Amino acid sequence: xxxxxxxxxxxxxxxxxxxxxxxxxxxxxxxxxxxxxxxxxxxxxxxxxxxxxxxxxxxxxxxxxxxxxxxxxxxxxxxxxxxxxxxxxxxxxxxxxxxxxxxxxxxxxxxxxxxxxxxxxxxxxxxxxxxxxxxxxxxxxxxxxxxxxxxxxxxxxxxxxxxxxxxxxxxxxxxxxxxxxxxxxxx
Numbered sequence: 001x002x003x004x005x006x007x008x009x010x011x012x013x014x015x016x017x018x019x020x021x022x023x024x025x026x027x028x029x030x031x032x033x034x035x036x037x038x039x040x041x042x043x044x045x046x047x048x049x050x051x052x053x054x055x056x057x058x059x060x061x062x063x064x065x066x067x068x069x070x071x072x073x074x075x076x077x078x079x080x081x082x083x084x085x086x087x088x089x090x091x092x093x094x095x096x097x098x099x100x101x102x103x104x105x106x107x108x109x110x111x112x113x114x115x116x117x118x119x120x121x122x123x124x125x126x127x128x129x130x131x132x133x134x135x136x137x138x139x140x141x142x143x144x145x146x147x148x149x150x151x152x153x154x155x156x157x158x159x160x161x162x163x164x165x166x167x168x169x170x171x172x173x174x175x176x177x178x179x180x181x182x183x184x185x186x187x
Contacts, residue, residue, distance in 0.1 A: 001109045003178050004083075005029070005090045006099055009115035010144035011137040012125035014162035014170070015092040016044070018115060021171035028087035029175075035079060038071025046079065064101035068094075069136055080106050088178070094144050096151040111177050114159045115170070119145075121163055 005022070007015045022029035036045035037053050056062050056076050064075045075091065075098070083089035093099055103110050117125070122141045126134045148154070158177050160170045 001107075002084045003088055003181065004032075004108045004110050005088065005174060005178070006093055006102060006110055006112045007090060007115055008093050008096070008099055008112065009162075010094065010117070010119075010122055010141040012122040012129070012141075013115040013117045014160075014167060015115055017167040018160075018162070018170045018174070019090045019092070021167040022090060022174060025168075025171045025175055026088075029090055030083065030087045032075070032079065032083045032089040032091040034092075035074040035076050036071055037074070038069075040069065040071060045073075048074070063105040064093075064098045066095055066098060068140060069133065075102060075106075077106065084108065094140060094147075096147050096154050099154070109181060111157045111174065111181065112155070113174055113177075114156045115162050116159065117162050 007018060009015055016031070019029070019031045023031075031044060033044060033046045035048040035052070035056075036042070037048045037050055053062075053065075053072065053074065056074065056078075061077045062074055063077060063080065066073055080089065091102060093102070099112055103112075119138065119141050123134060123138060126137045131137055158173060160173065162170065165173070
């Protein structure tokens, strides 16, 4: 069965950085570029239109969609199909409902990883990378914490405190997790 990785966590917890470390470890790991309808940052997304969103909805091609920062972010079946063809997709999520929708809505062996950092670290990292919407990022951190609290039954395959574990070491742990599931050697 095809394998994928879900990285869950608040803004600035290290999802991008750990994904980069994963792809450096094994080039088959690739960040899943969600379809984004809206404006703002385009890097790491497939920018789409409202018409594309409607077409996907009509065709049943949306696995999960959420709204944040005035945009709509979509995990779509055609995008996932392409991502699995290219390698091992790494999907970034900040909602437990998104994780559950992805696991139940797209057949794959998903490894679910919680990346965490304290709120003040999100503020520091967000400022350090030049985010202009730090207050919105902190509100998203709060929403992620509330989401976790609302789903105490959520099972994680791996939990990583990114203030303690380096991105490289986190990538090693994730790669080992996937290898254990398949019995294959790690990188």
